[in-house]
Amino acid sequence: MAAADLARRGALPNPDVRKYEDVNKAVLSVLSRPGKGWWFLFSIAVAGVGVFLASWFYQIYKGIGVSGLNAPVGWGVYITTFVFWVGIAHSGTLISAILFLFRAPWRQAIYRASEAMTVFAVMTAGLFPLIHVGRVWHAYWLVPYPNSRFLWPNFRSPLVWDVFAITTYFTVSAVFFYLGTIPDLAAARDHARGLRKKFYQVISLGWRGTDREWHHFSKAYIYLAALATPLVLSVHSVVSWDFAMAIVPGWHTTIFAPYFVAGAIFSGVALVITLAVPMRKFFGLEDYLTVKHFEAMAKLCMLTSLIVLYAYLVEYFLAWYSGEPPERGSFWNRVFGHYWWANWIMLTCNGLVPLMLWFRRVRRSIAALFVISIFINIGMWFERFVIIVTSLSHEYEPWAWGLYRPSVVEMGILLGSFAWFGFWFLLFTRLLPPVAIAEMKEVVPPPRRGKGAS
């Protein structure tokens, strides 16, 4: 074996995993009968989905007036949560595609779970425009088609770009996720019995692991990763232009695209940590999700947290430096106005708390990372709330300023969206191999004659 190859395999010491069979055994055992804990979480998720649907149906029945949305704040919790979930989706593609192209070997253990997270997060985010439009039976108006007088939508509008970006992102990330799972579904098929075997037989598409399949598969995977990489950067840029293209003080800045992309990766990696910690514990995957993986994710959080903090500070500086009274007023209002608490939650959770990651001991402590990741998730939701709500509530004319208070229905939908996401994620951990079996084998030394599994 070439020395470089050895170094690549050795990049992830996993002393307890010596054989390919160990990987199959550990990962496929997760798919066996669910324990009580899983059923407990699943029933909470189902109940939460009930809250979600009940709130939404109530809003559909009564009208959008049951939310707190009104002039001047026409975008509230729904759009905030939409941007939040789109952001969450980004780390999956970052870890699966960008780190794949950069050949970062630590991605192998976590990328399946984070890709699944991406798909489910986009599924969650995609519901929010439908909720937000109010009259959901007209939601098909979002699709770019001409009206009855053959006038087409305005393709100069960032909201139309967003439809293209989100649809493409959902399709491509779902395809990328499914394609990567096919070899592992074949492994599950060869391991399962009865009805489950039939299920895996169909969804593994008859994968046999022949040279011809692997050859084209690994090439197709590289090209998909190469396409997904610019896509992930474009999607949150387009989402940021929903705001930055409007001449609202606090929105209309060129920093928005990189600032949103960094924030998206920051929140996404944090949610991967939040989900990976319990997964590792409940499914006994300690050999596969090691402290080394968590430390790498913590470093990614550290970097993106600094970018986000820099963006916050630059925004304040530029608002002052611009000399524009509405711009200055908007930012003064953010920090000291009616929504000061939201802004300070954002600064604390996204800027201050992650500074603890500078300590190696914190980065290597899984409990500490779990707690910090929850702070980051809260902070990143508030970041979007601060950007959207405080800017809209404090635009140009003082007589047009106004306040917004989320209603119970909106909070029900916000909390319910987490349950909806959890529902799919829990199903995923039982139906699809939650750790990429074939890719994990790439970091296990291959069996050789004579030397054995050395």
Next chain:
Amino acid sequence: MIFGAKRRRGHQGFFALFEHLDSTVDACKALRAAGHKGFRAYAPLPEHELLEEGLALKHSPVRVFTLAGGLTGAATGFAFTSWTSMDWPLVTGGKPILSIPAYVVIAFECAILFGALSTVIGLFINAGLPNFRPMVAYHPECSNGSFGVYVTAPPARAARVREILSSHEPAELREDPEGFDV
């Protein structure tokens, strides 16, 4: 012939299961040296040593699909936005009717979407997926920890193939009286 196994008439089939990567690679090299081409190797992971050294696989035509899809997507995105704007010229926001910079976003997203989907089509065509034929030449260990080789040969060469395969210490050597196209 999606639902039936495709027979290779007048051929005999051999399936060898190997526990070691290097013996699989050596067996493949020996088979190629003996002039066999249409045999299949099975592996639980995309092992480059097997694919590149053992089987000398070169470029995959999937990349042509990716490129063609991406270019088609970009062209479609530009054509769609330009045509719809020209179809009813309506000035909005004082912008030109053909606002190319704004259409770049849509053309870009279409390029990615078409490129990704045609990559998948390219993979499916080249790798022969989905493949719902009965799995006659397969061993479930090949998705676990072992490698496999499946060769078909006319009776005159059967003895030579048997000799090559068994000389590399297979864990299991199965002979099918009829060969299958896999």
